[in-house]
Amino acid sequence: MSALPLNSQNLPYPDPMHPIIVHFVIAMVFFSFFCDLVGYFTRNTRLLEVSFWNMFVASVAIFLAIIFGQFEAGLAQASLAAQPTLNFHTVLGWSLGALVVAITAWRFVIRNRNPLKISPAYLGVATFLICLVFLQEYLGSKLFWVYGLHVEPVVEAMKQGVSR
Template identity: 55%
Template sequence: MLGLLPPLNDKNLPWLDVIHPIIVHFVIAMALISVVFDLIGVITGRRNLFEVSFWNLLVATMAIFVAIIFGQIEAGLANPYGTARDILSLHSTIGWSLAGVLGLLTGWRFVVRQKDPNRLPVGYLAVDGLLAVLVVVQVYLGDKLVWVYGLHTVPVVEAARRGVLS
């Protein structure tokens, strides 16, 4: 199977640069803005924000699966070392959980929207808050993998290839 991939570059990837962070930034922005628009819509009574929130949530739900696909491929090529292994494992687990939460919220939101597009249940807003917390934790873990452990950076890849990291 690996023979089907092109040779790995200096970042240990078969393509020019990491793709997962590019896609996941769309998910982060759309998921968080969805929560923010829900809160502003509830507080101010501007119900048109619920429509914007719904469409952001829908696109975030679709995009997270693309982000997960690239994330899993790039994680498999990352050669994590030390504590980075545990952080990467937790990051992957929370990523799949986020996909589930986004899918659940989108389905719930679709049903709520059909019944009364001008109202959001309190339970929905609570899960909305959970979504925001999970996204913030994911951002922290992803940043730590790149900025602290340097996964897919040239110096770390070179050190791993030389056997310096374990």
């Protein structure tokens, strides 16, 4: 069995999939939080329902983002300088996966007990989740924009041994 041919970004497919999937997850988590806040203060139960379903889909999609992230990180020729950021991004990604599922399960219980309202405690934990998502976004942006993971000129330089 031969290895998959890698393109100029060091990937076996045209573009990195991790950022595409992860931005979908980020949008769903943020929109869920927005709907919960507005639904909480306006008592609009339809927004609370939209929020739940966004978190439900995000809790599934986040694992696709993690799987592609792990695969693409394994193919990246990360410099020694990038390693601590990549390691923290990986650990936080898995932690966020577990946290999103746990929050979605909690939200499911809240929804089943009383679909007309959510608790301030849930909103507090959801706010903490949003803060962690912002941190994760920062780390991912740093890996791309500062360290150039899967950026063609950086991949070429790494292949030629220019950077390590």
